[in-house]
Amino acid sequence: MPKSKFQILKYFFKLTNNLSRTYIPKTVLASLLKAFTPFLNIIIPKLIIDELMGNQSINILIIYVGVLSIGNLIFKILNSYFEKIMELERTDLFNKIDSYLGEKCVEMDFENIEDPEILDLKERAYFAIYNMNAIGWALEKTSQIIYEGITLIGLSYILITLNPLIILVILIIVFLNSYIFKKIEKIRFEDNQKSIFDNRAFSYFIRLTSDFSVGKDIRLYNGKSLILNKARYFTDNLLKIYSKQFTDIGKYSGITNINIQVQMIIIYGYLAISVIGETITIGSFTMYANTVRSFSTSIMSFVNSFIDINQICLYLELFIQFDSIESKNSKGIIDIDNIENFTIEFKNVSFKYPNKNEYTLKDISIVIKPKEKLSIVGLNGAGKTTFIKLLSRLYEPTEGEILLGGVDIREYKYTEYMKLMSIVFQDFKLLSFSIKENFLFDSEVDDTRIIQCLEEAGFGEDLDKLKNGIDTNIYKSFDKNGIEFSGGQSQKIAIARALYKDSPIVILDEPTSALDPISEYEIYNSFNKLVEGKTAIYISHRLSSTRFSDKIAVFKNGSIIEYGNHNELMKKEDSLYGNMYNTQAKYYIA
Numbered sequence: 001m002p003k004s005k006f007q008i009l010k011y012f013f014k015l016t017n018n019l020s021r022t023y024i025p026k027t028v029l030a031s032l033l034k035a036f037t038p039f040l041n042i043i044i045p046k047l048i049i050d051e052l053m054g055n056q057s058i059n060i061l062i063i064y065v066g067v068l069s070i071g072n073l074i075f076k077i078l079n080s081y082f083e084k085i086m087e088l089e090r091t092d093l094f095n096k097i098d099s100y101l102g103e104k105c106v107e108m109d110f111e112n113i114e115d116p117e118i119l120d121l122k123e124r125a126y127f128a129i130y131n132m133n134a135i136g137w138a139l140e141k142t143s144q145i146i147y148e149g150i151t152l153i154g155l156s157y158i159l160i161t162l163n164p165l166i167i168l169v170i171l172i173i174v175f176l177n178s179y180i181f182k183k184i185e186k187i188r189f190e191d192n193q194k195s196i197f198d199n200r201a202f203s204y205f206i207r208l209t210s211d212f213s214v215g216k217d218i219r220l221y222n223g224k225s226l227i228l229n230k231a232r233y234f235t236d237n238l239l240k241i242y243s244k245q246f247t248d249i250g251k252y253s254g255i256t257n258i259n260i261q262v263q264m265i266i267i268y269g270y271l272a273i274s275v276i277g278e279t280i281t282i283g284s285f286t287m288y289a290n291t292v293r294s295f296s297t298s299i300m301s302f303v304n305s306f307i308d309i310n311q312i313c314l315y316l317e318l319f320i321q322f323d324s325i326e327s328k329n330s331k332g333i334i335d336i337d338n339i340e341n342f343t344i345e346f347k348n349v350s351f352k353y354p355n356k357n358e359y360t361l362k363d364i365s366i367v368i369k370p371k372e373k374l375s376i377v378g379l380n381g382a383g384k385t386t387f388i389k390l391l392s393r394l395y396e397p398t399e400g401e402i403l404l405g406g407v408d409i410r411e412y413k414y415t416e417y418m419k420l421m422s423i424v425f426q427d428f429k430l431l432s433f434s435i436k437e438n439f440l441f442d443s444e445v446d447d448t449r450i451i452q453c454l455e456e457a458g459f460g461e462d463l464d465k466l467k468n469g470i471d472t473n474i475y476k477s478f479d480k481n482g483i484e485f486s487g488g489q490s491q492k493i494a495i496a497r498a499l500y501k502d503s504p505i506v507i508l509d510e511p512t513s514a515l516d517p518i519s520e521y522e523i524y525n526s527f528n529k530l531v532e533g534k535t536a537i538y539i540s541h542r543l544s545s546t547r548f549s550d551k552i553a554v555f556k557n558g559s560i561i562e563y564g565n566h567n568e569l570m571k572k573e574d575s576l577y578g579n580m581y582n583t584q585a586k587y588y589i590a
């Protein structure tokens, strides 16, 4: 990660340039244009006044006034043209950064998405870019240093002809004010960082109010006041932070204004005395007064730009920290093509969720042979889904290793490894796209096969009723005719999506929980045919699935306590499996 301010800026200029080739050159051009504007209004008025006090030539006066007005008009048009252009450039750059951060989030290891520290860091990165406009700010300040630098050289030259001590007076005031300005920026940065958690929490609660997936529960259990009270609590916190900030900053800003007034009194006094003593003309008075005003504004913004850049780097550093989070999954380098043996082996695997002290899985050892059908059963919270999450590399084991074909799964290229797995998680999600787009988000799809898979998953009759077939949009987010499928229908689409992927390892975690018993039976029946020649792992509380399995692993409190086939486990005395099976069968038969 870059450390020095220079390295941080370089990192960002490089990133900006990669995202938008035109942003930096246009910003520099706009800044240079600004640098030359003040000179026109300093030099020409002096010439006009001197002419008025001297020869009073109408022709020369017309030329001066003409140059002044046309020059100002041209600068104004050009400046506002660039302002508009820069507005568009900024929007475009922000959208690109948005996509860049989005890509980063999607590629991030899954476990990071639920880590509050990472979530806060992400919020800080977003805050830096959006709320503080840190990239635009950095570029603006860098170009400000350039153009104020150029302006200052010209203005110093004019002021030296008056009295170099004037420059000293301005510098003293500027450095005093810069010290205060630095304090103001420090307060702002610290308060902004303090507000990150409250901001994130506030946005979460406000988002909930329009989140369709929780809309029912909020209405049924009168969640409105709870949510709004929580949101209010966090806005109150934010208000406290920012009210204190405004008071503190207000005090400091007051002092800087007093300093500027003192500076003006000294300089105007000196200029007035010089006019009375006739050491300068009235025209020169105007020029020097304008020069002093421009010089003090320019030197202030020149010095403050450095302070600003210092501050911006603090914000940008947070962005870089987020950007530098490494994905463990991206470290795998072995090609999947090289393996022929799909034996999966968990070797003494134990696992704790991040930020948790207790183990969710303890010393799991199991071999799943190629083409084997394994059912995983157990009570709620026993660790069944967690077992799948480890196999699918959403998390890494805390201890032990998981092997595929004798090689630690972390060593395989992640994207290729994921191609081996068709998984339907119990909390699968369909997205607000068409049915077809939900199958493969990023590549060409085969419509006939999609339809075939939907039929195999028991969705055929439902599909026939859809006017737009597989082009029907799911949910109404973008289409008022979009369809809100039932839980069972959605589950069938999710299963069809897994079938379509046609991977050698198929994992179904509670795949039929929302299905009626007939659909469930049909799916398992057809599944057995469909997963022929593949390894299949089923997690289900409906023990009917175990009948289709070669092996059953019974989980309890994070360990496998029973393992065997249906008959073996049923014969075992005091077996949890037997107990669960009989209890369920009793209700079904009765």
Ligand SMILES: Nc1ncnc2c1ncn2[C@@H]1O[C@H](COP(=O)(O)OP(=O)(O)OP(=O)(O)O)[C@@H](O)[C@H]1O
Residues within 6 Å of the ligand: 114, 353, 354, 356, 360, 378, 379, 380, 381, 382, 383, 384, 385, 386, 387
């Ligand atoms: N992301 C997480 N962070 C922390 N703890 C978690 C997380 N996900 C699950 N757990 C905990 O891990 C334990 C095992 O959960 P898991 O989902 O693996 O159980 P399960 O056997 O699949 O349960 P169920 O039958 O209810 O689906 C539970 O105590 C759960 O609270």
